[in-house]
Amino acid sequence: MTTAYDAVTARIADPVVDVILVGDSVGNVCLGFDDTLPVSMAMMNHHLEAVARTKPRALLVADMPFLSFHLSPDETIRNAGGFLQRGADAVKLEGGVKRAQMIRALVNCEIPVMGHLGLTPQSVNAMGGFKVQGRNADDALRLLDDAHHLQEAGCFALVLEGIPAELAARATESLTIPTIGIGAGPNCSGQVLVFHDVLGLAGGHHPKFVRVYVEGCQLLQDGLSRWAADVRSGAFPAPNESYRLPDSLRDPIANWTPSEVSAKSNIL
Ligand code: KIV
Numbered sequence: 001m002t003t004a005y006d007a008v009t010a011r012i013a014d015p016v017v018d019v020i021l022v023g024d025s026v027g028n029v030c031l032g033f034d035d036t037l038p039v040s041m042a043m044m045n046h047h048l049e050a051v052a053r054t055k056p057r058a059l060l061v062a063d064m065p066f067l068s069f070h071l072s073p074d075e076t077i078r079n080a081g082g083f084l085q086r087g088a089d090a091v092k093l094e095g096g097v098k099r100a101q102m103i104r105a106l107v108n109c110e111i112p113v114m115g116h117l118g119l120t121p122q123s124v125n126a127m128g129g130f131k132v133q134g135r136n137a138d139d140a141l142r143l144l145d146d147a148h149h150l151q152e153a154g155c156f157a158l159v160l161e162g163i164p165a166e167l168a169a170r171a172t173e174s175l176t177i178p179t180i181g182i183g184a185g186p187n188c189s190g191q192v193l194v195f196h197d198v199l200g201l202a203g204g205h206h207p208k209f210v211r212v213y214v215e216g217c218q219l220l221q222d223g224l225s226r227w228a229a230d231v232r233s234g235a236f237p238a239p240n241e242s243y244r245l246p247d248s249l250r251d252p253i254a255n256w257t258p259s260e261v262s263a264k265s266n267i268l
Contacts, residue, residue, distance in 0.1 A: 055087075064080060081111060091114050119131065
């Protein structure tokens with residue numbers, strides 16, 4: 001699974017992955033926010049619609065942003081249902097047993113739900129920062145309990161983020177639904193990374209669990225620099241990259257003077 005936020009990223013990702021997630025990571029990856037908390041339903045709908053227009057063959061999952069699934073089952077169903085009406089196949093939401101009631105309400109309305117446990121970015125303030133979770137006995141056992149509560153509530157899969165590999169492995173072997181890991185070691189059923197991280201487009205520091213497969217920023221900047229150099233030297237555009245007038249118009253255009261413009265505009 002990887003993320004996509006627009007038609008370009010969706011078209012690149014779709015032939016490669018099984019699941020495309022329109023993540024609320026759009027907030028920090030594309031929109032310049034420090035975290036995902038400012039991401040709204042309107043922003044998510046805008047990005048989901050762009051991805052859905054490409055009609056991906058991969059399963060299309062839309063991420064429920066902060067406060068879109070907390071207030072009431074009615075509002076949660078309306079928000080998640082709106083995602084499905086815009087082309088998503090399923091929704092993802094963060095949190096453990098506290099969210100089980102909302103998950104049941106969604107599943108009851110035939111809305112497939114992917115859960116998300118561990119280092120859940122929408123809980124950054126409650127966690128006191130972006131910190132690996134499940135490193136003490138209470139937290140680790142709570143995570144295993146939460147995973148089973150989410151499975152029991154009807155989730156069809158679980159993202160496990162930022163937890164020790166052994167804990168993710170134990171959750172995976174004890175569940176019947178698949179787990180998708182990010183910073184959760186190799187023993188999950190699948191893996192997810194943010195598109196821009198895998199392809200070196202994120203810039204700056206990246207966390208330990210990210211492996212960059214292409215230096216995308218450098219590659220794209222090299223291409224852009226070669227184009228800018230050609231523009232400055234006059235090598236771009238070449239004759240075969242330009243449109244030509246028909247021969248019959250060459251003389252009138254060559255003989256045209258600005259005074260003809262004023263004469264014509266007076267008549268008009
Ligand atoms: O928003 C997102 O991109 C995510 C993935 C990192 C799982 O939730």
